[in-house]
Amino acid sequence: AQSVAQPEDQVNVAEGNPLTVKCTYSVSGNPYLFWYVQYPNRGLQFLLKYITGDNLVKGSYGFEAEFNKSQTSFHLKKPSALVSDSALYFCAVRDPTSGNTPLVFGKGTRLSVIA
Amino acid sequence: EADIYQTPRYLVIGTGKKITLECSQTMGHDKMYWYQQDPGMELHLIHYSYGVNSTEKGDLSSESTVSRIRTEHFPLTLESARPSHTSQYLCASSESGGQGLHEQYFGPGTRLTVT
Numbered sequence: 001a002q003s004v005a006q007p008e009d010q011v012n013v014a015e016g017n018p019l020t021v022k023c024t025y026s027v028s029g030n031p032y033l034f035w036y037v038q039y040p041n042r043g044l045q046f047l048l049k050y051i052t053g054d055n056l057v058k059g060s061y062g063f064e065a066e067f068n069k070s071q072t073s074f075h076l077k078k079p080s081a082l083v084s085d086s087a088l089y090f091c092a093v094r095d096p097t098s099g100n101t102p103l104v105f106g107k108g109t110r111l112s113v114i115a
Numbered sequence: 116e117a118d119i120y121q122t123p124r125y126l127v128i129g130t131g132k133k134i135t136l137e138c139s140q141t142m143g144h145d146k147m148y149w150y151q152q153d154p155g156m157e158l159h160l161i162h163y164s165y166g167v168n169s170t171e172k173g174d175l176s177s178e179s180t181v182s183r184i185r186t187e188h189f190p191l192t193l194e195s196a197r198p199s200h201t202s203q204y205l206c207a208s209s210e211s212g213g214q215g216l217h218e219q220y221f222g223p224g225t226r227l228t229v230t
Contacts, residue, residue, distance in 0.1 A: 032216050043121075043205050043221030044158075051216045088155060096214035100165060102148060102173070103219060107157040 002027045002095040006106035013081045014114050021076040021109050023091030033074040034092040081113045121206050121222035128196055129230055136191045136225045138206030145211040147189040152203045196229045
């Protein structure tokens with residue numbers, strides 16, 4: 001079985017400060033991991049993914065995420081937050097050995113960047 | 116330009132009416148998905164398809180039905196709308212193959228209100 005958890009419903013950060021949105025996963029093998037962002041009244045936009053290779057993945061809008069196998073985590077990070085980063089963020093996982101199953105999404109974390 | 120489209124964007128309809136939410140993609144993707152999402156909340160997978168004439172039910176029990184007669188088109192139908200169907204409906208698509216390493220692309224969503 002595959003699952004993903006986002007332990008924080010809400011993250012608040014001051015503009016210009018670094019931000020972290022947490023994600024942990026559970027799969028039986030090596031995971032495929034994804035981050036998406038959702039702005040109000042919009043669909044989800046893909047930010048980045050980890051498939052294999054370098055544990056640090058760089059994505060859109062200056063975001064990056066670090067895959068940590070020992071901690072089964074894939075936290076999303078940005079060195080300097082912008083007010084425009086305020087949105088809902090979703091982590092997702094797929095176990096490539098699980099057959100043709102769809103992505104499993106976390107419950108989402110709302111990020112508020114305060115000016 | 117390759118994209119994924121949903122119509123209508125907003126729909127207000129009375130109880131008991133039959134409605135069809137349209138989703139089309141121009142990327143040639145085999146896999147398509149429907150999610151239900153209350154505003155700012157988690158995603159619930161309600162239907163998915165891995166190709167023409169293939170449909171599967173998702174994790175969330177839904178009174179809706181889907182069809183996949185053409186690769187690019189994946190409409191969702193509610194035979195008799197109820198207030199409990201009030202929600203946002205998101206359509207997504209992705210490439211097949213690669214044991215699921217491909218990200219999903221999301222449409223802008225349809226906000227449905229049943230009065």
